Amino acid sequence: MTAVASSDGDPVVATLRSAGVGEVAPGSSLAALTTLRVGGPARALVTAEREADLTAVADVCRDHDLPWLIVGRGSNLLIADAGWPGIAITLGRGFRGVDIDGDQARLGAAEPLPTVAVRLADAGLGGAAWAVGVPGTVGGAVRMNAGAHGGEVSDHLVEVDLVRLRTGTRETWPVEACGLTYRHSDLPDDAVVVSAEWRLAPADRDTVREQIREIRDWRREHQPLNRPNCGSVFANPPGDSAGRLIEDVGAKGLRVGGAEVSTKHANFIVTSSGATAADVAGLIATVQDRVESTHGIRLRAEVVVVGAVGAAP
Missing domain, CATH: 3.30.43.10 (Uridine Diphospho-n-acetylenolpyruvylglucosamine Reductase, domain 2)
Incomplete structure (x- = not known):
């Protein structure tokens, strides 16, 4: 490097x-x-x-x-x-925006998902209240098929507009071409999502707003929102919960340097002042080793590692 x-x-x-x-x-x-x-x-x-x-x-x-x-x-x-x-x-x-036409919404890639959830609810469209609990943007959510609380991007996506950095060309991909599976897409690494079209179902505004309120309340109660974190660190293995497995091996509160497995939610890593990326990577690897040693399951990190951090998840 x-x-x-x-x-x-x-x-x-x-x-x-x-x-x-x-x-x-x-x-x-x-x-x-x-x-x-x-x-x-x-x-x-x-x-x-x-x-x-x-x-x-x-x-x-x-x-x-x-x-x-x-x-x-x-x-x-x-x-x-x-x-x-x-x-x-x-x-x-310039890449933000929520343009709603009937049951479809054209979303700018830089639009925060919590904002999208509220705008769709206000328009009387349902099914996307889950997005209020994901602290990312539309573009990132499409790339990783983000989801929470039983919903995910693939439930709504119709098509996505991309700019390809290797060629400088603009492309529109239907959802079928995106290869969306659990927390994964087949989008090429040079593809920048610039907008996405979602389709949703009409719903009672007050009902969807109440769903959003309940998700917000749940997050405040169960997740360490007052400390730096990256959301869920590991994907849930089939039929199980990553948080349950981590807690079962006694890793809640485990620390490496300035990184700590949250005592509030075991599938979150929080950082304190002076923490390094190497601390976080080392803690991820330690948790993976503990869970694998006890349960025979190697947890898959949802975190995207950029560069050499010393201890690869």
């Missing part, structure tokens, strides 16, 4: 700025863009506001042989302490 440059004299930064790709921040820390609040800087962070920004960044990455990284709300990212040697891209307000 090459060193991360932070100087405004970086020719990559100069090229990005001359291309007019939106806001460009050299050597920007990515920790603040993740809900774990750990990780190092990117060579440059670009806030894209339009699809042309994405294709321009793709050109710079190809010309300079640099990797790219798409960062939504960072709720499932673990970024290495050494940072990211290429260009990190976050989608700005």
